[in-house]
Amino acid sequence: MTTSRNGRVGRRPGGPDTRGEILKAARDSFADKGFTATSLRAVAREAGVDAALVHHYFDSKDELFIESMALPVDPRQVAARVLDGPPEQLGRRIATVFLGVWESPDGQTRMKALFRSVVTSDEVARIMREGITQMILQPVSQTLDVPDAQLRISLVATQLIGVALARYIIELEPVASADLPTLIDRLAPVLQLHLTG
Structure with missing residues (x-):
């Protein structure tokens, strides 16, 4: 949670590397919990963003998985x-x-x-x-x-x-x-x- 300039408290908005932070949080969650136990909401929480922002970048958990699991080699x-x-x-x-x-x-x-x-x-x-x-x-x-x-x-x-x-x-x-x-x-x-x- 962060405090905005106008004093409101809430999840931080998307920033320049928000997508990358979501992918990292997703990778960590998939590694720790597996596919079934990972949720978009939990990934959002771990990345410190609103769940709607995760949905903005990724249509589904499958898509998030495919992108976050990009192998280190082709x-x-x-x-x-x-x-x-x-x-x-x-x-x-x-x-x-x-x-x-x-x-x-x-x-x-x-x-x-x-x-x-x-x-x-x-x-x-x-x-x-x-x-x-x-x-x-x-x-x-x-x-x-x-x-x-x-x-x-x-x-x-x-x-x-x-x-x-x-x-x-x-x-x-x-x-x-x-x-x-x-x-x-x-x-x-x-x-x-x-x-x-």
Whole structure:
């Protein structure tokens, strides 16, 4: 709450970075509570603005989620980085790129929010599944030149999801505190086995 020049007390009006503050409050809420338990009203309260201002910038909670969960990297660039190199090193590149996104503080906050929201909302899960399949999984599976490429890529995804849950969400030791190069060294051959074994 703030006091305006005319002495009225209330939520502050929109400022130059109000939209950014709303997005940050939304990211934090999605990370802490998941999709279902986050409300536009609560996000407004956390951002210190009137709920009508949140509705001014975002038509729905879905739209707020999609914008606030903007990944630290473009999924199409992720696919390009993963595919840039010899096929026998594909598992290592996937592990390096995926865990690299999680290792930055901003990336970790966004990815935690994404994971929690996916498991609490069928609609968010559908949106993410479709987007990730279209932008990452299909381009990678098309390079494998095997009849069960989609199954292989899906198995890689399950392995990555499991490691992310154990390391960043559940914080299962010693996976949670293992240094990144060691984790990549252990994970890469398993991913490569799914892909080309």
